[in-house]
Amino acid sequence: MTKTLSLAKANSHPLEPFIQKLLSAEALLPDSENNVIEVVGILKSYGVVLDAYSKNLIYIADHQFLVLFPFFKYFNGKVTLPQLLRHWWHDRINFEYAEYCMKTMLWHGGGKMDEYLDSDDFLQQCQAAVAAKIKTNLPIRALNGLFPDFLPEQVRQLAYYSALGQFWRVMSDLFIDLSDAYDAGKVQTIPEVVAFVKAGLVAAAANPITYAVEINGTSYELLPKSAGLTFLMDVAVPYVEAVFFRGTPFLGTVSYNAQANQISADQGRFEYGALYADPLPIGGAGIPPTLLMQDMRHYLPDYLTAFYQSSGRGLDDVRVKICQSFQKSMFCVTSASLQGLLPHPADTQDPRERAANHAFLSGWMDRLATSRLDIVQL
Amino acid sequence: MLSALILIPLVAALVLILWPGKLEAQTAKVVSGIGLALSLALIGFLATQFELATPGFQFEELLPWVEPLGLSYRLGLDGLSLPLLAVNSLLSLVAIYISEPTLHRTRLYYVLLLVINSAVAGAFLAANLLLFFIFYELELIPLYLLIAIWGGSRRGYAATKFLIYTALSGVLILGAFLGLVWLSGNTSFDYDSGLAAALPLAQQISLLVALLIGFGIKVPLFPFHTWLPDAHVEASTPVSVLLAGVLLKLGTYGVVRFGLGLLPDAWMALAPWMATWAVISVLYGSLAAIAQTDMKKMVAYSSIGHMGYVLLAAAASTPVSIVATVFQMISHGLISALLFLLVGVVYKATGTRDMTVLRGLLNPERGLPFVGSMMILGVMASAGIPGMVGFISEFLVFRGSFLIFPVQTLLCMVGSGLTAVYFLLLVNRVFFGRLAIAPPTVAPQLDIELPSVTWRDRAPALGLAVLIIAFGLQPNWLARWSENITLALHQPYQGFVQARTQFAPTAVPAVADTLFVDPALTLPTPVLPVFAAPSVEISLP
Numbered sequence: 063m064t065k066t067l068s069l070a071k072a073n074s075h076p077l078e079p080f081i082q083k084l085l086s087a088e089a090l091l092p093d094s095e096n097n098v099i100e101v102v103g104i105l106k107s108y109g110v111v112l113d114a115y116s117k118n119l120i121y122i123a124d125h126q127f128l129v130l131f132p133f134f135k136y137f138n139g140k141v142t143l144p145q146l147l148r149h150w151w152h153d154r155i156n157f158e159y160a161e162y163c164m165k166t167m168l169w170h171g172g173g174k175m176d177e178y179l180d181s182d183d184f185l186q187q188c189q190a191a192v193a194a195k196i197k198t199n200l201p202i203r204a205l206n207g208l209f210p211d212f213l214p215e216q217v218r219q220l221a222y223y224s225a226l227g228q229f230w231r232v233m234s235d236l237f238i239d240l241s242d243a244y245d246a247g248k249v250q251t252i253p254e255v256v257a258f259v260k261a262g263l264v265a266a267a268a269n270p271i272t273y274a275v276e277i278n279g280t281s282y283e284l285l286p287k288s289a290g291l292t293f294l295m296d297v298a299v300p301y302v303e304a305v306f307f308r309g310t311p312f313l314g315t316v317s318y319n320a321q322a323n324q325i326s327a328d329q330g331r332f333e334y335g336a337l338y339a340d341p342l343p344i345g346g347a348g349i350p351p352t353l354l355m356q357d358m359r360h361y362l363p364d365y366l367t368a369f370y371q372s373s374g375r376g377l378d379d380v381r382v383k384i385c386q387s388f389q390k391s392m393f394c395v396t397s398a399s400l401q402g403l404l405p406h407p408a409d410t411q412d413p414r415e416r417a418a419n420h421a422f423l424s425g426w427m428d429r430l431a432t433s434r435l436d437i438v439q440l
Numbered sequence: 441m442l443s444a445l446i447l448i449p450l451v452a453a454l455v456l457i458l459w460p461g462k463l464e465a466q467t468a469k470v471v472s473g474i475g476l477a478l479s480l481a482l483i484g485f486l487a488t489q490f491e492l493a494t495p496g497f498q499f500e501e502l503l504p505w506v507e508p509l510g511l512s513y514r515l516g517l518d519g520l521s522l523p524l525l526a527v528n529s530l531l532s533l534v535a536i537y538i539s540e541p542t543l544h545r546t547r548l549y550y551v552l553l554l555v556i557n558s559a560v561a562g563a564f565l566a567a568n569l570l571l572f573f574i575f576y577e578l579e580l581i582p583l584y585l586l587i588a589i590w591g592g593s594r595r596g597y598a599a600t601k602f603l604i605y606t607a608l609s610g611v612l613i614l615g616a617f618l619g620l621v622w623l624s625g626n627t628s629f630d631y632d633s634g635l636a637a638a639l640p641l642a643q644q645i646s647l648l649v650a651l652l653i654g655f656g657i658k659v660p661l662f663p664f665h666t667w668l669p670d671a672h673v674e675a676s677t678p679v680s681v682l683l684a685g686v687l688l689k690l691g692t693y694g695v696v697r698f699g700l701g702l703l704p705d706a707w708m709a710l711a712p713w714m715a716t717w718a719v720i721s722v723l724y725g726s727l728a729a730i731a732q733t734d735m736k737k738m739v740a741y742s743s744i745g746h747m748g749y750v751l752l753a754a755a756a757s758t759p760v761s762i763v764a765t766v767f768q769m770i771s772h773g774l775i776s777a778l779l780f781l782l783v784g785v786v787y788k789a790t791g792t793r794d795m796t797v798l799r800g801l802l803n804p805e806r807g808l809p810f811v812g813s814m815m816i817l818g819v820m821a822s823a824g825i826p827g828m829v830g831f832i833s834e835f836l837v838f839r840g841s842f843l844i845f846p847v848q849t850l851l852c853m854v855g856s857g858l859t860a861v862y863f864l865l866l867v868n869r870v871f872f873g874r875l876a877i878a879p880p881t882v883a884p885q886l887d888i889e890l891p892s893v894t895w896r897d898r899a900p901a902l903g904l905a906v907l908i909i910a911f912g913l914q915p916n917w918l919a920r921w922s923e924n925i926t927l928a929l930h931q932p933y934q935g936f937v938q939a940r941t942q943f944a945p946t947a948v949p950a951v952a953d954t955l956f957v958d959p960a961l962t963l964p965t966p967v968l969p970v971f972a973a974p975s976v977e978i979s980l981p
Contacts, residue, residue: 340874341887342800342803342805342875342887342888343803343874345803345804345806346803346804374889375805375806375889375891378805378892379805379806379889381805382805382806382887386887436884437884437885437886439884440884440885440886
């Protein structure tokens with residue numbers, strides 16, 4: 063008789079303790095009082111910022127459809143002189159960051175949405191919408207004739223604008239609710255935070271993701287309900303993949319040389335996402351995550367400001383601190399997502415289901431091996 | 441009046457010595473600071489009374505002292521010493537300001553700093569050779585103690601090495617002074633430019649060689665420089681600031697005042713050799729700086745390189761190049777003080793000066809961005825970027841020396857280029873890239889949290905930077921003091937300069953190169969008062 067190793071042993075993973083934590087409804091982030099303050103506080107301000115990002119993304123998708131020189135796209139349709147001055151003075155939300163995330167999603171693709179955007183159904187609707195939009199615009203019609211792929215690609219991008227806006231709408235409300243629950247004393251530990259987020263994700267999992275644009279009184283369904291795109295699998299998961307894991311090698315104080323193969327040719331092996339990000343370059347000019355940290359700085363709850371004030375350089379290096387807290391919170395959201403995506407209930411007793419759960423988490427842990435997981439434990 | 445510059449710091453030192461009870465660092469700083477500020481104010485006052493048109497000593501004071509020896513207490517101020525005195529008081533003030541409040545043996549420390557200030561002021565003011573020598577030696581002991589007591593781990597070695605070298609320097613200088621006076625049959629050691637006029641050339645040359653080696657140790661020039669990097673590395677930041685900013689200048693001041701000023705015949709005979717020596721020193725200092733991994737050592741070697749320019753300019757002995765010696769001394773004093781100051785701040789914040797591990801200190805949130813910016817400004821000034829005092833001084837050195845020693849000047853320009861090389865290496869390694877203060881490790885580590893630098897620490901660097909830029913934009917503020925003394929010093933060298941001037945027709949006397957001298961004063965050829973003038977001449981066939 064052949065002796066077989068027990069399943070658990072065979073699958074022993076360098077990050078096995080984290081797999082066990084996720085299976086026992088704990089989090090990738092250790093539970094501590096400070097971590098709760100940081101995570102909930104930062105998600106509160108993130109929620110406020112996401113609300114603004116989401117509204118603007120949806121505004122651009124709906125109202126700046128194929129506006130090829132969208133000078134006022136960040137104004138949500140309200141262009142006044144005081145607002146213009148505020149914009150130039152840069153006293154505003156950095157909506158560019160939302161676009162970076164949208165483009166990262168567009169670029170990495172994934173999920174059924176990516177497939178649908180390449181389908182004939184989409185192309186037909188898209189061409190109809192494009193034709194309606196450029197009916198009276200001769201130069202653009204000439205451009206479309208010469209480069210017939212250009213405008214549909216713009217429309218695909220607009221679909222991502224809309225999808226990310228819809229995703230962040232849900233996440234913004236979820237994070238604000240989380241903050242309210244914390245303020246009310248209902249959430250007090252990191253596992254409770256994770257459970258709260260997981261419940262929110264699961265509740266919204268089947269929400270349809272749709273996108274329709276109205277041109278001259280006719281509505282064009284670019285992402286129709288019939289395409290069956292849903293919140294969790296078609297937007298949330300690709301988002302986590304694109305923004306948390308893969309990301310983009312942003313220009314920063316660490317230079318990557320693509321010619322020297324420092325950037326993998328395989329997008330699937332990208333490790334530049336939020337979970338891998340180095341908080342120290344934050345604050346350097348031209349490094350996009352700085353934009354998000356700048357935005358969140360305005361909406362920190364008082365208790366988090368006091369917490370930052372009390373350590374190190376106080377608020378002088380607050381953007382680095384925000385980035386560190388944000389990274390911690392993203393490990394919590396990742397924990398919630400992974401728990402929500404488990405193929406079988408975490409507490410199943412069926413050995414095959416347990417093995418499947420374990421294999422699922424092992425796959426993700428392989429990718430987390432080079433992340434900042436070990437540093438957020440400190 | 442001049443004695444006050446020597447006495448005020450001594451009185452402050454006396455107050456500290458007699459201060460009842462335990463002397464707090466803050467009190468010591470305030471007392472010393474008041475003393476030095478008074479000195480600085482007095483120098484400012486003297487500057488307002490200073491007659492620019494008078495080339496010789498002003499505000500002279502004379503007290504017979506040991507007449508049989510020829511030693512008199514004779515002080516005088518001229519355009520050579522005035523700017524150096526100001527730098528001395530200013531940098532002493534900086535040194536007091538940046539001294540760690542937690543130092544042990546507070547009383548002794550501040551007393552020693554004040555004594556150094558007093559002795560250096562005395563040396564710059566002395567118009568008697570023996571009196572100069574006394575002050576020159578007097579400054580050694582406090583500096584030795586400052587390194588030996590408050591220095592780094594190898595302070596004993598560095599301090600002793602410093603003492604041996606500079607004591608030897610003192611012996612050579614004393615020998616040269618004695619020889620000069622005795623051989624010329626004088627009874628007085630009072631400074632007199634005609635002192636050696638009657639001496640045969642061979643004797644003059646021997647005396648000059650002794651002086652050059654003596655002061656060359658202090659400057660320091662290759663190969664007598666080895667004490668300097670050790671002393672700098674072991675000395676605390678305030679002492680390094682003083683050492684580089686002021687004390688090295690005693691050497692170059694000595695070369696110009698007593699070599700160039702007293703032994704013209706020998707000087708002319710040795711000038712080509714001195715220019716070559718300057719080249720060797722400049723290139724050696726620069727190349728050695730490139731090889732360093734300790735920030736402080738790199739700045740120290742750069743000092744060796746930059747002090748070589750003074751020798752080159754002095755060797756050329758044109759009016760422009762003699763102004764350049766003063767300019768380069770002041771410029772190097774300010775720039776090297778700034779650089780040592782900043783290295784000190786980096787060391788205090790990170791605990792290391794090792795360029796193999798320091799990275800990314802310009803990080804705007806967690807690094808030392810202000811210090812980094814000042815450092816970039818400092819190294820740019822040192823490399824001679826226009827708009828800062830380093831450019832003016834190097835330009836004057838090269839402009840003043842080129843027609844006399846074209847090859848040596850060109851080689852020194854290479855040294856100037858090398859300055860950019862090693863300082864860019866420093867800036868690139870230490871200030872750019874991802875923030876790090878230790879080699880990368882396998883074990884996960886929390887992100888670096890450097891203590892932030894307060895405005896208290898930033899203020900002196902900012903002050904020096906302002907001066908560096910101000911004199912870079914308005915060089916006349918500095919040059920005006922020295923114009924006439926340089927002309928006087930140049931007087932014996934007119935024939936030499938004309939004979940050696942290359943590329944320029946003899947019809948245009950090289951004297952006309954003078955940039956800052958009012959044409960009405962001495963010169964027949966009209967000269968533009970600004971930098972437009974030299975380019976015209978350079979382009980002559």
